[in-house]
Amino acid sequence: MIKKFSFGKVFPTEAVVKEIKAQKGNIPFFMQQNSDNKDGLLFTYTMEKEDKVYGLGEQIRGINKRGHLYISDCADDPVHSEEKNSLYGAHNFILVDGKERFLVFFDTPEKVIFDIGCTDIDVLSVETSKDVDCYIITGKKILDIVKEFRGLIGRSYIAPRWAFGYQQCRWSYMNEDEIREVVKNHRENNIPLDAVYMDIDYMDSYKDFTLNEEAFPKFDKFVEEMKKENIRLVPIIDAGVKIEKGYDVYEEGLEKGYFCNDKTGKPFVGAVWPGKVHFPDFLNKDARDWFGKKYKFLLDKGIEGFWNDMNEPAIFYSEDGINDAIEYVESLKGQNIDIYTFFAMKDKVLGVANSPKDYASFYHNTEEGVICHDKLHNLYGYNMTRAAGEAFEEMVPDKRILMFSRASYIGSHRNGGIWQGDNMSWWSHLLLTVKMLPSLNMCGFLYTGSDLGGFGAHATEDLVMRWIEFAIFTPLMRNHAALGTRKQEVYQFKNIEDFKNLIGIRYGLISYIYSEYMKSVLNDEMYAKPLAFVYENDVHAKEVEDQLIIGDSIMIAPIYTQNTKGRYVYLPEDMMAVKMRSLTEYDCKVLKKGHHYVDAELNELIFFIRPNHIVPMTYGGESTEEVDYTTLKVFGFVKKEAGYTLYTDDGISKNYQDKENYIDMKADKDGNVTVSNDRIKIKESVILNK
Ligand code: MIG
Numbered sequence: 235m236i237k238k239f240s241f242g243k244v245f246p247t248e249a250v251v252k253e254i255k256a257q258k259g260n261i262p263f264f265m266q267q268n269s270d271n272k273d274g275l276l277f278t279y280t281m282e283k284e285d286k287v288y289g290l291g292e293q294i295r296g297i298n299k300r301g302h303l304y305i306s307d308c309a310d311d312p313v314h315s316e317e318k319n320s321l322y323g324a325h326n327f328i329l330v331d332g333k334e335r336f337l338v339f340f341d342t343p344e345k346v347i348f349d350i351g352c353t354d355i356d357v358l359s360v361e362t363s364k365d366v367d368c369y370i371i372t373g374k375k376i377l378d379i380v381k382e383f384r385g386l387i388g389r390s391y392i393a394p395r396w397a398f399g400y401q402q403c404r405w406s407y408m409n410e411d412e413i414r415e416v417v418k419n420h421r422e423n424n425i426p427l428d429a430v431y432m433d434i435d436y437m438d439s440y441k442d443f444t445l446n447e448e449a450f451p452k453f454d455k456f457v458e459e460m461k462k463e464n465i466r467l468v469p470i471i472d473a474g475v476k477i478e479k480g481y482d483v484y485e486e487g488l489e490k491g492y493f494c495n496d497k498t499g500k501p502f503v504g505a506v507w508p509g510k511v512h513f514p515d516f517l518n519k520d521a522r523d524w525f526g527k528k529y530k531f532l533l534d535k536g537i538e539g540f541w542n543d544m545n546e547p548a549i550f551y552s553e554d555g556i557n558d559a560i561e562y563v564e565s566l567k568g569q570n571i572d573i574y575t576f577f578a579m580k581d582k583v584l585g586v587a588n589s590p591k592d593y594a595s596f597y598h599n600t601e602e603g604v605i606c607h608d609k610l611h612n613l614y615g616y617n618m619t620r621a622a623g624e625a626f627e628e629m630v631p632d633k634r635i636l637m638f639s640r641a642s643y644i645g646s647h648r649n650g651g652i653w654q655g656d657n658m659s660w661w662s663h664l665l666l667t668v669k670m671l672p673s674l675n676m677c678g679f680l681y682t683g684s685d686l687g688g689f690g691a692h693a694t695e696d697l698v699m700r701w702i703e704f705a706i707f708t709p710l711m712r713n714h715a716a717l718g719t720r721k722q723e724v725y726q727f728k729n730i731e732d733f734k735n736l737i738g739i740r741y742g743l744i745s746y747i748y749s750e751y752m753k754s755v756l757n758d759e760m761y762a763k764p765l766a767f768v769y770e771n772d773v774h775a776k777e778v779e780d781q782l783i784i785g786d787s788i789m790i791a792p793i794y795t796q797n798t799k800g801r802y803v804y805l806p807e808d809m810m811a812v813k814m815r816s817l818t819e820y821d822c823k824v825l826k827k828g829h830h831y832v833d834a835e836l837n838e839l840i841f842f843i844r845p846n847h848i849v850p851m852t853y854g855g856e857s858t859e860e861v862d863y864t865t866l867k868v869f870g871f872v873k874k875e876a877g878y879t880l881y882t883d884d885g886i887s888k889n890y891q892d893k894e895n896y897i898d899m900k901a902d903k904d905g906n907v908t909v910s911n912d913r914i915k916i917k918e919s920v921i922l923n924k
Contacts, residue, residue: 235372236386237262241275242365245602247613249341249645250369251388261368263334269361277368279358285332286766286776287350287358288376291325291677292642292654294318297669297764297779299328303352307345308612308641310548310588312656312690314666322546322655323642324612325677329379330358331766335372337379339386339644342366343613376767377760380676384758388648391623392755393681393709394634395885396466397539398748399428399858400737402723403468403685403714406435409449410456417465419725425734426741426856429539430460431714432469440508441476443483443531457536464857466538468636471529473545473618474504474511483528487514492521494596494607502596504549505556513547516617517598517610525618526625533629539636541653542622545615546641552592559586615641623649634886638710644677651681653710659688659719664701665794668780671708672767675760680751683710692720695727696796696836699736703839704792706740707784709751709761732837735816739839741854742817745863749850749881750785756890761785769806774829778804787847787870787878793834800833809842810871810922817854824871824922843871848878848901848921858885868919872903880914 240256260266261277269276281287286298294314295302306324314321326346327339340346344363351358369386373379384390402420407413413430420427438444445453460467475483475493487493493501493512501512515521529540551559562582566575594608607614619639626635637650646652654670657663667684674682686705687698693715702724705711715722724733740747754761763783769775781791781803791803807827814820815838825832825842834840843849848870855861863882870876878899883889898910903923907916 236382237370239368239370241368242363244341244365244367245343245600245605245610247341247343247643247645249643250386252386254369256367261338262370263330263336263338264360271361273364275362275364275366277360277362279330281330281351281356281358282332285330287328287330288764289325289328289337289673289676290348291327291644291674291679292321292323292652292670293325293673294321294666295669297672297766299348300351301355302350304348304350305345306348306612308546308615308643310544310546314655314657314663322615322640323652325642325644327383327644327677329376329676331376335376335379337371337383339369339383340366341369341644343610343643345612376770377763380760380767381758383676384678387644387678389758390647390678390680390755391637391650392634392752392888392890393636393651394538395748396428396858397636397681398709398711398744398751400426400740401429401431401468401710401712402427403431403433403712404721404723405715405717406433408435413460413467416723417460417463419723421463421856423725423730423734424856425724425730426737426854427465428857429466429468431541431712432467434470434472434507436469439476439478440472441478441481441483442471443528444481454535461536464859466636468539468541469532469537470541470543471622472507472543473547473614474506474508474513476508477503477510477512484512486524487512487521490520490524491599492518492524494598496596503553504547504592505551506544506548513596514618515598516614516621517600517605519601522617522621523625526621527629529622529625530629533635538633540622542615542618542637542639542650545618545639546588547614549588549592551586552589552595554595555586555589555592559583612643615639616643616646619646619650632887634888638681642679647678647680651710652679653682653712654684656689656716657684659691659693659697659715659722661697661794661796663688664697664704664792665780668704668782668792668794671762672760672764672782675754675762680755680761681709683708683712685714686711687713687715687722689714689716690719693722695729698722698724698727699729699732699836700793702733702736704790704794706736706743706839707747707762707788707790709747711740729837736837736839738817738854739814741858741861742851743849744858744861745852745866745880745882746785746787746849748885749879752881752890753879754785765789765804765806772806774804775806787843787849789842789844791832791840791842793840799835800831803830803832803842804828805830805842808845812841812843812869814839817851822869822920822922824924843869845871845873846876847871848876848899848907850878850880850899864913865915865917867917868899868901868907868921870901870919870921872901872921872923874903876901882914
């Protein structure tokens with residue numbers, strides 16, 4: 235059941251798609267008062283010792299969020315360490331599971347501070363501005379509550395099937411030949427690959443919707459050449475538009491007034507990769523339409539996917555900000571700088587980037603009037619994604635275009651996915667992405683994944699391999715690394731054959747992963763779930779933070795520790811353990827409910843199949859185009875019988891509701907598998923029954 239409570243007058247974020255009448259009075263469960271801090275509101279809830287608090291989407295730390303302070307404030311912060319409070323998204327919802335069970339979503343574009351047992355170990359407090367819509371959802375099961383929430387915020391974006399292949403990125407492949415080289419190395423080593431990304435250097439001087447003609451002289455031909463190899467190119471689009479006379483996007487935006495203005499009414503100037511830029515006013519409908527249509531430049535050249543970056547927005551500096559810092563530093567010249575002054579200077583200089591002062595100095599021309607950016611900050615990336623998503627709907631209505639963004643707010647999941655930003659090649663960040671995945675799924679971000687192998691810092695072979703073993707299960711499976719870091723395309727390492735085999739398993743699992751993803755999207759369900767949500771009454775399952783249920787049939791227990799040959803796993807029920815080295819080399823055995831140590835060498839993927847569940851697998855391929863989706867091999871653990879709904883379509887058009895897309899499968903304990911449609915052939919089955 236959903237109840238809505240409104241405080242003050244909230245800017246229409248359009249996070250919610252259902253019309254719900256606000257009730258009078260205080261929100262249930264919470265004690266509510268004015269916050270000490272200006273005119274905000276403070277909601278407090280006393281937690282019992284065993285209460286768990288889930289949610290917050292893209293955030294650091296655990297699946298259970300207790301014990302830290304989190305701030306919804308979209309931030310370009312490339313160091314996702316434990317003490318941080320904000321990442322790129324603002325997903326202001328939590329689900330409390332304890333004596334009371336409820337989800338609450340604080341819908342406001344302004345900052346929200348969640349103190350979840352940080353100041354007082356037993357107190358959950360949420361501080362918002364005075365203008366906020368609160369939605370409280372109660373229900374019996376955790377998954378029912380989440381589903382109701384998902385219904386409230388609308389159906390998730392659906393990616394094309396090719397985007398479920400393995401993808402390679404780096405900041406940056408500088409020209410056609412470098413990209414050809416990447417493709418060649420994959421193809422020659424038979425490492426499956428579906429896409430190569432183009433980072434900022436493909437543009438002419440970092441100008442959106444331009445191409446560096448020297449590096450990409452005949453781009454449409456090149457796109458075609460790659461397509462023949464079953465490779466899609468995915469260019470990046472940044473939020474800032476370069477100030478440069480004669481550059482059409484700049485000139486048009488200026489003329490039409492589509493950029494954010496400063497307080498004097500002149501376009502606000504910030505600096506990002508292109509140097510000085512203006513920021514498109516994505517909170518203005520006309521500006522949004524205009525910017526969205528610009529993607530046509532690349533669509534016309536055969537491009538079918540994009541990633542939107544720097545849309546928190548990231549601002550390296552503003553003119554005022556940098557001048558201020560320079561003046562301060564100059565004022566220290568010749569002085570005897572004491573330690574405190576030294577630190578003050580350091581802070582002053584570092585504080586120039588993404589400064590709150592800058593966010594408070596430009597404005598959006600919205601339907602609700604002219605509003606300062608700092609009041610709408612968390613909606614900026616959301617509306618950039620929306621600009622693209624809505625334009626795609628209009629320009630290519632029958633075709634899915636890949637779109638994912640860095641910054642987001644609840645609601646942008648309807649127009650695109652997100653990637654999880656600038657993580658590091660750290661083992662702890664492999665674990666972080668495992669934990670983040672279900673929280674993101676709760677608020678509708680199903681097409682997501684982290685930069686596998688890690689973005690910043692140097693990756694090692696073992697890290698990339700273990701990361702791949704997890705990323706096999708994330709809808710977005712993209713290897714990406716930062717400028718200046720060690721090259722981490724898998725062929726750069728020694729055991730190429732192992733990488734080939736592991737990535738090959740993704741293509742074997744693709745019919746399962748795609749089916750589960752599509753069904754989750756279409757039914758407003760979670761694709762990746764914490765054990766606590768599936769085994770609500772199992773006290774051990776409730777504590778598990780490093781295993782997930784993927785779709786309906788599979789449990790994963792990724793290995794995220796270096797120099798280890800296995801790990802402890804908790805099985806909430808008997809399960810079939812599958813240890814795979816390749817699509818043709820595997821061992822399967824049933825393990826009893828309880829705690830186990832399972833071993834898996836670096837090149838071995840381990841996953842588990844739940845009882846009376848099956849997993850359809852394809853015979854793989856070197857790209858998603860090559861996979862034969864109609865000939866399957868079924869893995870299963872069938873004590874009695876198992877049913878499965880296979881979702882299959884052409885992967886690119888939008889007839890999601892077509893009955894033909896759903897195929898029923900049944901398996902018995904003797905390994906017989908039947909299907910409701912003879913389009914699908916079962917060639918083999920690997921079924922254990924006890
Ligand atoms: O300031 O485009 O998160 O994926 O490679 C860095 C360069 C800008 C940040 C993105 C990252 C991308 C990088 N970008």
